[in-house]
Amino acid sequence: MSDPEYLKIVDACRKGDRGAQKQLYDVLSAKMFAVCIRYMGDRQDAEDVLQEGFVTLFTKIGMFSGEGSFEGWARRIFVNTALMSLRKKDALKMSGGLDSVQEMSSDRPSQIQDMGYKEIMRIVASLPAGYRTVFNMYVVEGYSHNDIADALGISAVTSRSQLQRARMLLQEKIREKKNAR
Amino acid sequence: MRDSDKDFDGYIRSVLENAEEPAPPYVLDDVFRRMDEEAGKRQRRQGFPLWLRRSGIACAAAAAMTAVAIALWPDGRGAQTPEPEMTAELSADGLRGRGSDVGADVSDGQETIIVSAMQDSPDAAGGSYIADLLPEHSETEPSAAAVTETSGLPEADDVDAEGEGSAVSGVKNAATADAEAAIAAGADAIAGAAEETAEPSEAADAVTEVGTDEWQDETLFGDREEGRRAGAKVSMVVGGDVTSNGDPSGLKRSGGFKAPAVKYADGVRISQTNSESSYSIPVSVGVGVKIAFTEHWAIGTGVNYSLLQRTFAGKYTKTENGVIVKSLTSDIKHQLHYVGIPLNVYYGLIDSDKIKLYTYAGATAEKGILNAYRIKDASKYMAHKESVKGVQLSAGAGFGVEFMIVDQVGLYLDPGFRYYFDCDQPVNIRTQQPFMMSFEAGLRVAL
Numbered sequence: 126m127s128d129p130e131y132l133k134i135v136d137a138c139r140k141g142d143r144g145a146q147k148q149l150y151d152v153l154s155a156k157m158f159a160v161c162i163r164y165m166g167d168r169q170d171a172e173d174v175l176q177e178g179f180v181t182l183f184t185k186i187g188m189f190s191g192e193g194s195f196e197g198w199a200r201r202i203f204v205n206t207a208l209m210s211l212r213k214k215d216a217l218k219m220s221g222g223l224d225s226v227q228e229m230s231s232d233r234p235s236q237i238q239d240m241g242y243k244e245i246m247r248i249v250a251s252l253p254a255g256y257r258t259v260f261n262m263y264v265v266e267g268y269s270h271n272d273i274a275d276a277l278g279i280s281a282v283t284s285r286s287q288l289q290r291a292r293m294l295l296q297e298k299i300r301e302k303k304n305a306r
Numbered sequence: 307m308r309d310s311d312k313d314f315d316g317y318i319r320s321v322l323e324n325a326e327e328p329a330p331p332y333v334l335d336d337v338f339r340r341m342d343e344e345a346g347k348r349q350r351r352q353g354f355p356l357w358l359r360r361s362g363i364a365c366a367a368a369a370a371m372t373a374v375a376i377a378l379w380p381d382g383r384g385a386q387t388p389e390p391e392m393t394a395e396l397s398a399d400g401l402r403g404r405g406s407d408v409g410a411d412v413s414d415g416q417e418t419i420i421v422s423a424m425q426d427s428p429d430a431a432g433g434s435y436i437a438d439l440l441p442e443h444s445e446t447e448p449s450a451a452a453v454t455e456t457s458g459l460p461e462a463d464d465v466d467a468e469g470e471g472s473a474v475s476g477v478k479n480a481a482t483a484d485a486e487a488a489i490a491a492g493a494d495a496i497a498g499a500a501e502e503t504a505e506p507s508e509a510a511d512a513v514t515e516v517g518t519d520e521w522q523d524e525t526l527f528g529d530r531e532e533g534r535r536a537g538a539k540v541s542m543v544v545g546g547d548v549t550s551n552g553d554p555s556g557l558k559r560s561g562g563f564k565a566p567a568v569k570y571a572d573g574v575r576i577s578q579t580n581s582e583s584s585y586s587i588p589v590s591v592g593v594g595v596k597i598a599f600t601e602h603w604a605i606g607t608g609v610n611y612s613l614l615q616r617t618f619a620g621k622y623t624k625t626e627n628g629v630i631v632k633s634l635t636s637d638i639k640h641q642l643h644y645v646g647i648p649l650n651v652y653y654g655l656i657d658s659d660k661i662k663l664y665t666y667a668g669a670t671a672e673k674g675i676l677n678a679y680r681i682k683d684a685s686k687y688m689a690h691k692e693s694v695k696g697v698q699l700s701a702g703a704g705f706g707v708e709f710m711i712v713d714q715v716g717l718y719l720d721p722g723f724r725y726y727f728d729c730d731q732p733v734n735i736r737t738q739q740p741f742m743m744s745f746e747a748g749l750r751v752a753l
Contacts, residue, residue: 155328158327
């Protein structure tokens, strides 16, 4: 959906139009649920975050200035909602070292390309919360390490180390998956 | 970052950035239910629209500012020293009521007509003529007319000295001591202002009640007994008031004529040629707030507007350079407009979900904003306006009942009585009948 089309729906949602809200839900729910699953790692928790995120979205929709991508603005709402939920669960503990993880070979991309997006999504969701969160924020959402550090209350150095460990573990899991076939 | 990491990240991002996972359909139902619940909570917290809450605050602020303005209003009474010759002449007659001439600035729209001679019109009712006490109208008539005050209040025919609920015991000045003592004898003492520039007194005209800040009370819609709090409760009230001694067709009371005692040179004078005036029932409207501090006690204030009207047979005289240039005798319609600030104390007797019973007492300070006369001149009317000096103070008490229409809106009825102190105001029903019954009604909205 293009931004002008989003804006029409957004205007109606501002007025509390339930039909427009349902339409917006139909357009965004699949993508946002995928975001929730990536961060929460668990489908049930992801449903809770999805519900919370849409309540926040519909409540705060008047704050959208119209500048930039509405989908990107909405995605940030769901990411923040997921992070708040993880904080409440005290799950944002940075994971320890991965001494046993072996680095994959340089042909990682080809191995990954053999896997569907759902499989990769499940593998990312299976990472420990700390790795998963930093990986999602840096690789998928495009946050800088400084932004991640501010959001999670860690240092940028910790963010980098967590990201590196996330990559290593992810690569290990992908290899294990490939070897299992 | 190594190129391999960059490539890896890039591929992961391309796969997951726009990944989709079908969401369960019941999630949307849960979303709407959550939103409805939160909207309901917000509505219960806020009660009535924000504008109503802000209106209540604005009324309280306006009342406070008006109180300060009235307290600081310059009182030019010191310059109203009557002329010695007029004082002697009038006081020698032993006026039954307050009698004086009105001196005023030339009003708008007056025509200059040379009248060579004036005749006092006999009073058809045969009453005494206050005009008899005035200097004879002649070309050599003194240009300065003084205003004098009588030494005491006129007799009030129907003064109810017993007055249930009690009158205010404040004494305005020595001239009112007798009347006030009679009032206070049969009534409970109520704190009231006794000084000329006393604190604003209460007008039963417009009472605004401040309701309760109930949005935090979780038991508001449950058990009210448990839900009552000792904290401040605010409500806003809009109401009106009439005062009367029971004659709905207009009161006819003997009474003199009192002017603001403005010393004037050439100018306009309005005199009453008949001792009787026909008074209309005074009407007041206003808004205010009422704040409850305990379960039983509350205090209310606000701003009200009152209109006092009477009609009397009088004479309009305009003098220039000692020469009377115009004189008219006709029925003169006299209007006084007051703005006042009431201050009431309430004590709740019964407080149920449907009805509330309480008693109240307090005082009001009112400032006259317009003193207007309409004199008929042939086929048209002339208007003559004057300022009103001083402040009208009054005190009152009574019982009230409030019927709750909905949870936060109640219809209230406040019968009571009120006593108006002698504050040197222009003649009106209050100066002639200082002790009156009152009846106030309006709406109270809890904020």
